[in-house]
Amino acid sequence: MAESPIRIERKGAVGVLTINRPKVLNALDVPTIKEFARAWGLLEDDAAVRAIVVTGAGERAFVAGGDIADLNSRRGIAHWQEFAELIHRVFRRVELCDKPTIGAVQGYALGGGTELLLALDLRILAEGAVLGLPEITLGLFPGAGGTQRLIRQIALCKAKELMFTGDRIDAQRAVAIGLANAVVPKDKLMDEALALAARIAEKSPLVLKLLKRTLNAGADMAMDAALAHEQAMISLVLDSEDAHEGCAAFLEKRKPVFTGR
Ligand code: CAA
Numbered sequence: 001m002a003e004s005p006i007r008i009e010r011k012g013a014v015g016v017l018t019i020n021r022p023k024v025l026n027a028l029d030v031p032t033i034k035e036f037a038r039a040w041g042l043l044e045d046d047a048a049v050r051a052i053v054v055t056g057a058g059e060r061a062f063v064a065g066g067d068i069a070d071l072n073s074r075r076g077i078a079h080w081q082e083f084a085e086l087i088h089r090v091f092r093r094v095e096l097c098d099k100p101t102i103g104a105v106q107g108y109a110l111g112g113g114t115e116l117l118l119a120l121d122l123r124i125l126a127e128g129a130v131l132g133l134p135e136i137t138l139g140l141f142p143g144a145g146g147t148q149r150l151i152r153q154i155a156l157c158k159a160k161e162l163m164f165t166g167d168r169i170d171a172q173r174a175v176a177i178g179l180a181n182a183v184v185p186k187d188k189l190m191d192e193a194l195a196l197a198a199r200i201a202e203k204s205p206l207v208l209k210l211l212k213r214t215l216n217a218g219a220d221m222a223m224d225a226a227l228a229h230e231q232a233m234i235s236l237v238l239d240s241e242d243a244h245e246g247c248a249a250f251l252e253k254r255k256p257v258f259t260g261r
Contacts, residue, residue: 022058029067065111104193
């Protein structure tokens with residue numbers, strides 16, 4: 001039987017999803033994106049999973065992009081129907097996931113690989129990781145949500161430079177322009193990503209969910225609406241058992257135990 005293009009593991013409260021097509025540097029073809037969505041749903045629905053780490057199999061790549069052979073295999077409206085719509089839907093679901101998400105990147109994260117990172121909350125890079133949006137060199141432009149996410153996440157002139165040139169950037173530069181959180185030694189990548197995920201997973205899942213909704217929705221709202229939305233969200237949080245637990249634990253000088261209620 002062929003190996004699944006996606007592997008799922010549980011490490012304590014952290015779900016790990018590995019894109020597993022190392023022979024083609026974990027490029028995303030339609031079956032892989034569909035399997036990714038199925039696996040994502042399992043982690044989303046599992047209440048014991050409080051944070052999700054996404055990584056790529058093998059040492060050479062996180063994801064080297066959309067599968068170029070797959071992209072080139074169709075003409076006309078089928079592009080929109082069979083690929084663009086699917087990858088948009090799945091990356092949007094990733095972006096709006098109520099659980100915190102982390103990309104753990106070794107090697108290449110190009111094209112759709114960088115676009116997937118843009119839909120994840122935090123990004124940890126191994127030394128030697130290479131990011132970029134080379135679509136322009138293929139006669140394309142980033143079309144898995146990347147144009148819009150990038151201009152909302154980093155300075156517009158840097159975003160345009162990346163997309164106009166298709167240049168690859170190293171891990172240090174990715175952090176310097178605000179595209180990733182940190183660079184860590186190669187052999188520490190998963191330990192660091194999992195430790196970060198575990199630290200976040202100790203926090204209240206309810207509060208994280210409402211915080212993430214506040215940030216994601218607020219970023220696209222006018223300031224007055226965003227502040228009103230934040231106020232509504234914090235009112236829900238203030239009334240939660242976890243808020244009372246957190247405050248009581250502080251006053252009682254103990255560690256809080258958050259349940260998500
Ligand atoms: N799609 C399909 N196959 C890919 C691929 C991709 N994006 N990236 C790499 N591969 C395949 C190669 O064809 C090669 O297969 P064979 O062994 O059968 O020849 C194998 O993976 C290993 O790749 P290379 O031999 O090219 O390895 P390298 O070390 O010489 O180069 C690389 C590595 C610089 C990442 C190079 O593979 C490369 O430039 N890949 C394409 C990167 C790219 O342009 N990504 C954007 C794709 S478009 C997109 O992403 C749009 C979207 O999602 C909507």
